[in-house]
Amino acid sequence: MKSCLVVDDSKVIRKVARHILEGLDFTVREAGDGREALACCEETMPDLVLLDWNMPIMGGIEFLRTLRQRSFATQPKVVFCTTETDAAHIRAAIDAGANEYLMKPFDRETLEIKLEIAGVM
Numbered sequence: 001m002k003s004c005l006v007v008d009d010s011k012v013i014r015k016v017a018r019h020i021l022e023g024l025d026f027t028v029r030e031a032g033d034g035r036e037a038l039a040c041c042e043e044t045m046p047d048l049v050l051l052d053w054n055m056p057i058m059g060g061i062e063f064l065r066t067l068r069q070r071s072f073a074t075q076p077k078v079v080f081c082t083t084e085t086d087a088a089h090i091r092a093a094i095d096a097g098a099n100e101y102l103m104k105p106f107d108r109e110t111l112e113i114k115l116e117i118a119g120v121m
């Protein structure tokens, strides 16, 4: 079974994402901000991180840069999920090390397509 860490400060979005991902046979953990997410990765590295942009304490970009700079034995695939979908934001996400970019709100079908592109399905 593949594992996913859902990182979003919205409990509702985490719940929706969990529901979809469990339907796709992922085991799911949740984090409410980037710092919490890093702690989760240090504990057990997931196969996939679904990442929000705007979060308190540590946002998505800072989390992603930190994650990619660390010398972990494995690195997860990271899919950014956000309402910020202009070219500059997408560019920044890719530069920081994102594998894919997904517009919020998303449904199961859209997420599944992005996961296939990212190579986690």
Ligand SMILES: [Mg+2]
Binding pocket: 008, 009, 010, 052, 053, 054, 055
């Ligand atoms: Mg947010």
